[in-house]
Amino acid sequence: MIAAAIEEQGAATQESTRNVRQAASGTDRVTGNIVEVKRAAGETGSAASQILGAAQGLSQTSNDLSHAVATFLADLKAA
Template structure:
């Protein structure tokens, strides 16, 4: 019986050693998994930072695009005003040309009338001197 107890004790010791080795193996694997999970967590954190940076850049680009759109709209409005002013100036120039033509025609008629008057005065004075 002592041999059986001794054999059982040896088997128990051997089983304990095997269990200890398996527990150590599981602990080592668990540590490796924990390390991998920590690395994955850090990678996820970095991806979140990058995603936030990209989102901020997209938001800034959206803001810049809106500003460009506003500036283009203002430029278009300014161009429209300039076009309207040019149309008014063109109209005014046409009216000025018409008025200048009227003045020119009046000046021509006045010149003709002045020449006619000069001729008549010359004839009148000639008639008075002859009489």
């Protein structure tokens, strides 16, 4: 009877150990995924900043061109 109880306790301990290992493995995978999401978010932020800079530059160029065309047309009318 004592031997059976010891054997049962050993089996329960092994099951608990296996469950802890599986939980640790799952936690490692989740941590890896979080790191990857953080990296991707950083890249997305960087790309968004570059797009914003390009859009601002394009807007400035458009304004400059509009002003140049308006000046050209005014000069043409005055001639």
